Amino acid sequence: MDDSFENWEPSPEMQRAYEQCRMVASGEARCALLAGSFGNGKTHLAIAALREWDNLNTGWFYKVPDWLSMVKRRAFDEGEPLDNVLTPLMEGRSLIVFDDLGAENSTDWAAEQLYRVLDARYDAKAPTIITSNQPAERLDPRILSRYRAGLVMCLGKDRRDA
Amino acid sequence: MSWIESHQSLSRHKKVAGLVALLKTDRLKIIGHLHELWWWGLDNADVDGNLGDTSNEALAIAACWPVKDAKRFVEALIVVRFVDQSERGLVLHNWYAYAGKLMAARAANKERMQRARASHVPNTERARVALPYPTVPNRTQPLANASKAARRPRARLPVDPEYLKEIQPAHPTVNVCEVYADASNRKTWDGYKDKRRALGKYIGWAEEKVNPNGRTNTPARGSSRSSGDEINDSWKRYAAAHAKPDQAGHSARPDG
Numbered sequence: 136m137d138d139s140f141e142n143w144e145p146s147p148e149m150q151r152a153y154e155q156c157r158m159v160a161s162g163e164a165r166c167a168l169l170a171g172s173f174g175n176g177k178t179h180l181a182i183a184a185l186r187e188w189d190n191l192n193t194g195w196f197y198k199v200p201d202w203l204s205m206v207k208r209r210a211f212d213e214g215e216p217l218d219n220v221l222t223p224l225m226e227g228r229s230l231i232v233f234d235d236l237g238a239e240n241s242t243d244w245a246a247e248q249l250y251r252v253l254d255a256r257y258d259a260k261a262p263t264i265i266t267s268n269q270p271a272e273r274l275d276p277r278i279l280s281r282y283r284a285g286l287v288m289c290l291g292k293d294r295r296d297a
Numbered sequence: 298m299s300w301i302e303s304h305q306s307l308s309r310h311k312k313v314a315g316l317v318a319l320l321k322t323d324r325l326k327i328i329g330h331l332h333e334l335w336w337w338g339l340d341n342a343d344v345d346g347n348l349g350d351t352s353n354e355a356l357a358i359a360a361c362w363p364v365k366d367a368k369r370f371v372e373a374l375i376v377v378r379f380v381d382q383s384e385r386g387l388v389l390h391n392w393y394a395y396a397g398k399l400m401a402a403r404a405a406n407k408e409r410m411q412r413a414r415a416s417h418v419p420n421t422e423r424a425r426v427a428l429p430y431p432t433v434p435n436r437t438q439p440l441a442n443a444s445k446a447a448r449r450p451r452a453r454l455p456v457d458p459e460y461l462k463e464i465q466p467a468h469p470t471v472n473v474c475e476v477y478a479d480a481s482n483r484k485t486w487d488g489y490k491d492k493r494r495a496l497g498k499y500i501g502w503a504e505e506k507v508n509p510n511g512r513t514n515t516p517a518r519g520s521s522r523s524s525g526d527e528i529n530d531s532w533k534r535y536a537a538a539h540a541k542p543d544q545a546g547h548s549a550r551p552d553g
Contacts, residue, residue: 170532170535171528171529171532172525172526172528172529173525173528174525243490243491243494246491246494247490247491268528269528270527270528270531270532271467271531271532271534271535272467272468272531275494276460276463276464276467276493276497277493279535280463283539286535286536286539288529288532288533288536290529293525
């Protein structure tokens with residue numbers, strides 16, 4: 136993960152996303168919700184913001200499907216109280232990136248845990264970057280409503296094709 | 298279940314040997330008869346072992362000794378001093394030391410428990426009086442003068458109109474309010490934990506009905522992935538519906 140703002144190739148379509156991530160990294164904004172088709176650099180910018188935040192020392196990067204699977208494993212297989220797993224993320228003062236929101240296999244339980252964490256972080260004004268390459272309808276409208284302030288449309292072309 | 302002390306020394310005690318000699322019977326049988334007598338004494342003697350006006354025959358029956366030989370049996374017990382003859386009648390020898398104090402302790406315990414229960418009962422009664430809660434209808438009873446339909450009301454989806462307005466732009470092909478009304482009339486939503494999510498699924502079905510080849514709100518697992526354009530269009534619609542987002546830049550970098 137050597138993605139950073141320095142090796143970011145600017146493009147007009149992604150300029151707002153770039154600026155929003157820089158603002159989050161510097162503390163000027165509390166959230167970024169990078170939404171749009173795949174391959175246009177959303178995850179790159181999120182990781183770059185994490186690097187800028189504290190050089191990857193205190194921030195966290197989670198792929199949402201992997202994170203939910205980790206929560207399930209700790210809570211159900213290892214018997215850890217669910218609150219012990221979730222609370223550190225709710226109280227977090229460091230930047231957390233939730234990558235690929237909406238890509239998870241969404242059950243009511245998973246949606247609820249995700250909402251609990253993101254809602255708590257919203258209430259705590261904790262810095263959070265969310266990326267999603269799913270249609271808006273696929274995402275929990277409660278989460279969208281809370282993070283709408285940082286919504287940036289990422290309409291750039293697929294960089295992986297380049 | 299009550300119990301008595303039974304010392305191993307009894308088996309070789311001179312009193313038992315005396316009874317064996319007087320009654321001309323087996324030592325083990327004597328031990329058994331003595332235990333039967335003492336067990337009976339737990340229920341029939343007082344704490345000092347007084348048996349009152351118990352007859353020889355009654356004592357023989359108590360000890361499982363042949364009644365016709367009751368006199369000889371009781372006399373032998375008195376001779377070896379397993380039973381004492383007093384002015385008030387027969388007395389089990391040294392009863393208080395071996396069983397009477399246990400009986401006293403049990404009686405005291407019983408009394409203590411009765412007192413404890415007695416002090417608890419009023420609380421329970423008070424709790425009973427408090428039920429059923431006057432502000433909550435008793436659902437085990439049908440409502441008086443209620444029609445059959447009114448007794449089984451449908452649980453309407455508890456989502457507020459503002460929420461419906463909020464999600465309408467994301468579902469341009471259907472009227473969310475109509476779908477909500479339809480969903481409320483058709484289904485009972487009690488079993489759904491997340492009502493909004495349940496409504497979302499219902500809207501998805503309605504969308505699918507309008508446009509079978511279009512997207513649904515909650516695509517089935519394994520359904521084809523939305524294309525990049527579809528995703529972007531979806532977000533454009535969403536952004537257009539929320540053209541005035543909240544303040545994007547309110548600074549909130551926490552300390553630490």
